[in-house]
Amino acid sequence: MSATKDCITVTVELCGRLADAGDPFVSVAIPAAGCTAAELLACVAHDCPALKDDIDLGRVKVCITDAVVSAEARLLPHDRIALFPPVSGG
Amino acid sequence: MSATKDCITVTVELCGRLADAGDPFVSVAIPAAGCTAAELLACVAHDCPALKDDIDLGRVKVCITDAVVSAEARLLPHDRIALFPPVSGG
């Protein structure tokens, strides 16, 4: 199989100002077997150029279900995934 | 005039536990020309033996109208006078 065939498209929710550029949901191709949060961010930076600077500067965190996860955390295609810019607090 | 004729009777309100011994209002003879708060306390200690110990131990303060006054403050027969034990706070 080619590398392309091993990928699957997941929907990622963009929170706060990350959604300023357009749709708050973007489709991102990740390995079908899942990947780490850091790898997801690399995929997003590739697929969504508008987010690349924030990601490169370490300003974007990955949330799975209801918790921010570390760079090494693994996520699976069926996870509910969101990207957070720095929170503002209440 | 004799010393007795120079005196006048004032009503003094006893607050808190000072009234435990009986009536919350006591009559005390003070000089008709007025006296200091310290002199009033001496008169009360003489006329109301139940209050003597607290007064001698410095546990009683004199209130005129709506304020606690110092030992040297002068009070006149028409003043509204009360004696305070230590306050408990709210």
Next chain:
Amino acid sequence: MSVDVRLSLEPIDPMQLLGQFTRLLEEEGAVVSFSGHARRTAADGTALESLVLESHRGATLRSMETIAASATSRFAITRAMVVHRAGHIAPGEAIVFVATASAHRRAAFEAADYLMDRLKTEAVFWKREETALGSRWIEPVEADHADAARWAPPRD
């Protein structure tokens, strides 16, 4: 600056007082309230029938006003309310309600804290607990004096 100081011989309701206080807000971003309630147990462990706060007409309200004025001069608050109950208070009922408002929350927190520390030690009240065993005068506890000592002496 608006300061509302009241001595009440009737029950007081913290919820209604907070409503009155909040309705008057203008530009304030922060509101802190405190309410103190009569415990169900006396200091000696028996069930409390009534907490009695004796007050003095004139001196009690004046002592509350002095404490409130000191708080408004020390902290950047724009509005304060101090309502104290006197007389016979049933277990669970509110004894005191304090509210403060300010642009930024630190001032409102500190002013409410300060108001309570001074009210608990300096307000002109004489407190006694009534239980089935009789009546007993109570004085500020050590913790109250320690709390009040956290602040620099008042300028008033």
Next chain:
Amino acid sequence: MSVDVRLSLEPIDPMQLLGQFTRLLEEEGAVVSFSGHARRTAADGTALESLVLESHRGATLRSMETIAASATSRFAITRAMVVHRAGHIAPGEAIVFVATASAHRRAAFEAADYLMDRLKTEAVFWKREETALGSRWIEPVEADHADAARWAPPRD
């Protein structure tokens, strides 16, 4: 110990929430409440039309619950309520309400203060101000970080 944490998309009323909280009191002697209200002026000085708090289904409530749990483990409180508004908030409306109850007042004051410091910096919200000039994202101000730094790092 009872902790009530809510995220509300509808307006919240500090008076009613304090009433709900106070009705459940048992042996507690002290209740502290805080409410934070949307200002009438945006950071740039223009009139605020709306404060918008964006939240994330799941993560926002969980962040509030984590902060509340940390407060109940650090302070001798017996009851806490944390209610946060999300969505479009009009000037003057309440953004957040916090209440704490304890046997002695110091714990209730400190826990409410701590809850607010952490909510203002760590709760999962993204805030923007809408004025006639447009919309602008805002971040915690320096004072919020300084306030939060007063406490030892949370154990959670």
